[in-house]
Amino acid sequence: MRMRQSLAQFEQAFYEESALDRSRREHLATKAQQRSRKRELEKIHKRGSMRFVLLALTLIATAVVVTIAMFETLYMVMG
Numbered sequence: 001m002r003m004r005q006s007l008a009q010f011e012q013a014f015y016e017e018s019a020l021d022r023s024r025r026e027h028l029a030t031k032a033q034q035r036s037r038k039r040e041l042e043k044i045h046k047r048g049s050m051r052f053v054l055l056a057l058t059l060i061a062t063a064v065v066v067t068i069a070m071f072e073t074l075y076m077v078m079g
Helices: 002-078
Strands: none
Touching: none
């Protein structure tokens, strides 16, 4: 009788431990997915910021080139 009770206790402890391990693994997997998603969002944000800066520089450069060309043309026409 004592052996059966001991075996039942071992089985119960095993089931509890396996349930804890399963929940721990699920928690770790969820955390890993969250970290991965956060890194991906940061990368997208950084890429978007870089594109915005490039667009702003392109617009400024275009304005400068057009202004210089306009004054050069005006100088040729007036001179």
